[in-house]
Amino acid sequence: MTQRPEGMPERIRHYIDGRLVDSVSGETFDVLTPETNEVYIRAAAGDKADVALAVAAARRAFDEGPWPQMKPRERWRILNRIADEIEARDAELAAMESYDTGLPITQARGQARRAAENFRFFADLIVAQRDEAYKVPGMQINYVNRKPVGVAGLITPWNTPFMLESWKLAPALASGCTVVLKPAEFTPLSASLWVDIFEKTGLPEGVFNMVHGFGETAGDALVKHEDVNLISFTGETTTGQLIFRNCAPTLKGMSMELGGKSPAVIFDDADFEAALDSTLFGVFSLNGERCTASSRILVQRGIYDRFVDAYAERAAKVKVGKPSDATTELGALVHPEHYERVLSYVEAGKAEARLVAGGGRPDEFPEGNYLLPTVFADVPRTARIFQEEIFGPVVAITAFDTVEEAIELANDVKYGLAAYVWTADVRRAHRVAHAIEAGMVWINSHNVRDLRSPFGGVKASGLGNEGGYRSIDFYTESQAVHVTLGDVHTTRFGATGYSEADPALGHLGGK
16 A cells, blocks of 8 residues: 555544634544555544534634735735645645545646645735726715625535635635635545645634534534535535525525536547547546546547547556556545445446446456446447446447537536537537537637636536636625715605605615
8 A cells, every 4th residue: 555645644633713623522434545445544523513613713703803804915915825835735735635535646746736826816816806886977976895705614525625625715715704614524634734734824713614524414514504604515416406405594605516427529520639638538537536527428420430449449558556656547536435336337337338448447456446447339318327427437428410419419418517529610619519508618628727717517517606706706795885975865754845746756766
């Protein structure tokens, strides 16, 4: 087994009001390394009592502390110090992420730079923030006063956990909110780095709080707590539906990025090699455990057989290996529960379609959560592996004949997160992109992100968008302030001389 990363704590604890603490109940849970599924550390198992303490600390820090009242430039300085500290820990973070998640070390590297860029981006954005003002000359000026919402509950997933935590923490903190983070229980290790990072860079106590534990206990308590003003959740669709219901009684704001079953539509005039490279990367990088994976590849009939053969040949050559090996392209899946789930889809696929690559465990890895890159061809639209999110290194390839059929197949699932269109015809590219039911579409590319653009899905893939100013909009509320500049004629109810013909009655405000 890979050597334990340097700097790893002896145990994982909650962080509440500036202190590392155990659970009120004293309960803990095991954390496994995907390479062998051995227990390598224990984490505090939070529940309602721990969440209550964390939310109380965040509420005090919001109501009484300096963070929400700081000028944007003051927060900017702290956020950039946070980014500097994150970048300095790239090697440490990569080792922890690879050990904890099973990601290849080469793909875990650079996560610190991406996380740091999230903090720099939102630090700059909050300083550059502009709001509307409307003037009625000589009568009134109306302007928008943007205020942080309050306590933000952040619930994050186990794929690239540290980077995705930064994706929520950066805009929440930049906006002036205080937070309670609930990391994924499968991968709590790298979240422990936030404590030292925030303490070293001067984030006030109580602004950041973290409770570890399971979704059914810690996550549920966070969602239901009356003093939590909003929930940002990234994860599986059925969990998102439950959170939606549980936010209703307190009318919390919600942003949810959920599951995906993203199509890559490849027309016969596409750059064949570029489309091949991109779709292989799109589903086998990050162990296939990515919400935007191009896990349904729709290929026009004229190049279908050639594409299937080339894809299967390349997939069979993808290097499966230990996460710590710098030559590894596909590591170990995150957890045995998830591994068994992915294997169940592989077995279903064998009965539904034609297996052309992979389909089982590599012989050289008898233990751990290893799976060969798995490719199915001739997959019908009714197949489970076509319709359902697998979240692993498994791809379904299906043929189409016409543009209309391609669009129909692309949209024939409940999800709508991402899509990819490959064609040399610019007009067709835009037509198909606009017709596909997805929150994000890439033309002749995999998902290269611009942080200014919206990120989110439609249908069962999510609710709302984050990214750029949309994130700031989510973590703040806009208050309209109306200032009178001149005399205002007000109809004098109850006064003598009241007339039904008073012209002011025509200007009564209303909904």
